[in-house]
Amino acid sequence: MVRPLSSVLGRVLLSVPAVLAAIDVDTNNEDSIRKAAALVAEDLMSFYDGDKPGEIPGILPGPPPDGDYYWWSGGLLWNTLIDYGSVTGDIKYVDTTVKGLEWQLGQDGDFAPANWSVQMGNDDQGIWANAALTAAMSGLPAPSVKGTSDWLSPARKVVDEMTLRRIDNGTTQGALRWQFMTFNNGYNYINSASNAAYFTLAAGLAHQTKNDTLAKQAASTYEVLTKLGLIDAKFNIYDGCQTTDDCETINPLQVSENAGLLLTGAAYMLNQTGGDETWKKRVDGLLDETLKIFFPDGVASEVSCETRSYNCPNDMQQYKGMLHRGLGQTMRLAPYTKSKILPVLKTSAAAAVKTCTGGTNQRLCSSYWGGGDDKEAARKDAAAAQMDVLNALNSVLMASDNAKSTGGNGSTDGGNGQGSSGAAGGTKDGNKDTPGSMGSSTAVSTFVLLGGLVFGAMAVF
16 A cells, blocks of 8 residues: 555654664764764753853752752863863864853862852862863863963962862871861861862873972872772772871772772873883772772672662762763873773763663663663753763773874963962852853864864863
């Protein structure tokens, strides 16, 4: 029977959403990964309101209880998108990224905006500063904010401030507290995340600027973590300890954020020292223990909270993306690790993409990748899940020969952070301290030029 043309067309059109909805990926095919990453990035940015009138640029909706995300998540968002642009060549989000980072620089250009002080810890500020370091190394257009000439400047300001905050006496000398505001809960807690963020930032800046002082500061922080028992002899990384008992009692919680950050910093140091044996042992030890703990069956898992009831809070739902990123960076900085890391990243990324079956477009991803009936308990209407999956895809592409470093943005001042402070904080109504925005054509051309055709070379580090 010959069907009417209108009937055939109707059936074809009805079938299109089903064809477009699911995300398929071949993790052995770079083009396939890029296409999948583009869809996930698009869905991730559907959760971002900072480019809408009356909203605050740079942050995800929050903080709780009105929204889901604390301030630090914005820094992770931009780091993720910079990586995405670098490994895929997609410059779609350059303008938005620059504006988001600029807006949260704060009044002194050090990612410490006064309006977020009540929820800002050393780890939070460190995440934003590491995003600035990524921006510098990727050739992101320089901030158009007075007193901040490049992205190395705020990164260096933050590492200098954090250096001054380290405890200067007693058993815990050299460690960073979780909170640096004395009135915040957690001021007496030394958490690995703050120290790991500082370690990675100092090591990355040392790698970029060849600054021996920063390298020594990074090394001393790693040694403090081992002295306090927060990194043990088997390279387990524990959450933290209290200054009030001189860290006699260790909180044994293990989270993948710390593993990703410390691996990245150790790989920087290994690369920076030209293959120093001590740093090689640390990279190898951290890598083996990380793969053992956080990749059961070859798929990333936030093991401390991914139970059958799936009880991971939003903060912890973002950690697996940081873990994937850390492993991808480790491959770049220590290429001999690629044979051990890349197969696991591919397996994990493939499992992550299989969860992308939610939402009205039927492709929003889950933050739980373990499979089985439990996965539906994980939220698919959250930015955190899309960030995790995008980082997983980014990390596989970091192994590509096309993703090698161009050596950053060519800054010759060593990122010394000098210069006058400028206004950058901004307000919700956008009428005060608004940083100048850069037109999209200028941003795109500048990004390409500063990065040495950075997206043509697909470079981050």
